[in-house]
Amino acid sequence: MKLVVLGLSLSSAWGNGHATTFRALLEAYAERGHDILFLERDVPWYRGHRDLEDPAYCRLSFYQSLGDLQQWSGEIAGADAVMVGSYVPDGVEVGRFVQRTAGGVTAFYDIDTPVTLAKLERSDFEYLSPDVIPGYNLYLSFTGGPTLRHLEDHYGSPAARALYCSVDAEKYRPLDVPARWDLSYLGTYSDDRQPTVEKLLNAAARALPHRRFCVAGPQYPAGIDWPGNVERIDHVPPADHAAFYAASRFTLNVTRDDMIKAGWSPSVRLFEAAACATPVISDVWAGLEKLLQPPREILFARTTEDVIAALEGLDESQSSAIGRAARQRVLAEHTAVHRAAELDGHFEEARRRKSALALPATGR
Missing domain, CATH: 3.40.50.2000 (Glycogen Phosphorylase B;)
Structure with a gap:
């Protein structure tokens, strides 16, 4: 063709x-x-x-x-x-x-x-x-x-x-790199996503000063009050995405308002992170449970407390099991x-x- x-x-x-x-x-x-x-x-x-x-x-x-x-x-x-x-x-x-x-x-x-x-x-x-x-x-x-x-x-x-x-399963896979962050988020700034970033990442960072966080992506306004334990990276090239996720104990999936209302709208970052076997904490919308099953393959978070419970309550073996299960699901159904x-x-x-x-x- x-x-x-x-x-x-x-x-x-x-x-x-x-x-x-x-x-x-x-x-x-x-x-x-x-x-x-x-x-x-x-x-x-x-x-x-x-x-x-x-x-x-x-x-x-x-x-x-x-x-x-x-x-x-x-x-x-x-x-x-x-x-x-x-x-x-x-x-x-x-x-x-x-x-x-x-x-x-x-x-x-x-x-x-x-x-x-x-x-x-x-x-x-x-x-x-x-x-x-x-x-x-x-x-x-x-x-x-x-x-x-x-x-x-x-x-x-x-x-x-x-x-x-x-996701390209050859480019997005688990890597053995040193852990840098307990929770990361990779995404370009948008007005409708930022309140969720504030609630599920920044608020958790303020409540957990002993944990390390990261927000990566361009176009964030200069006036955002980032907690001291949140690292900002302006841009992560696609070639470095897998290493970024591998350095994250958990990563956050945040969805735009229109996509939450419609449901059934997975982002490319969701599948990329899962393919890297990095456990994903996500906001909640209709249809997501059909793509990745909670809590075995993904964790849902509606509140700051949900994020804190995941970061403080799950040990390495439990979080790794979620990441591995998500990777298996993505490789079975969601590759390019x-x-x-x-x-x-x-x-x-x-x-x-x-x-x-x-x-x-x-x-x-």
Whole structure:
């Protein structure tokens, strides 16, 4: 299969989770024998922080504007499938261009589904609009559960299918490194996640001055009152994620408000940490227990006291058992190899549906 992907970024993981998601998925997809072209809008923010410019598993090219995208018309028209990602600059017009040009299956890959739906409800059409959704043969969603039916019934998607994030099991694995923190958190700052970080990490740090904590990720405002036992790291490159998790006795999973409301929205960091056998303490939302089973594979925390109980109440053997169980579950169900196979199945389903609709009535 020839696949063209127009995504937010493959070249830079700075301040976004899209790059690591695309890298794991597309590398596994290429291993299935497919040819992939990734088209990325050349923007200053990612241009200045690129950590991957020549991937071995696909062609990576940059375009400057919507007009510049025309030079790729032949590739898009001749591809078996074309996939447009969420948060692509001028995504609505990019989607219309793809739908006019593509000869194969067209798909929207939403790595931010609950955020996207919240934007649509307030008429914020930054990268997707209601009129574009029915034109995609396939809506691939980071969120499963009831959201899929909503996308079909309310927005007219011909087929909404879950394609959760995943993890590259070769890159994310247990490492033997010295422990540095009792609880860590890896994530870019966001207004709606910060209250949970305050409650589940900072408040626990103030209550446990003998414990060590860490918050890693960019864009945190300068005015945050970090406790003295919380280390701040501005950015951890993807190549160092596994070592970061390995140095953490526990790590925290924090979910954005829109994703909590929708449920069924695992983050890529959740699977990455679990693949490293680092026990995860997570906020709580519908569907999470179907992905990782508490308390055997993950710990849920609604309050500061829940976090304190885990840090103070579980010994090394107990916490290690949780991490190992989570890793086994992820390796069995949530690797990039699994997602690549699912993607093939979704494309094939969409291709057959598209072919059936193109047949004259007498030929069905």
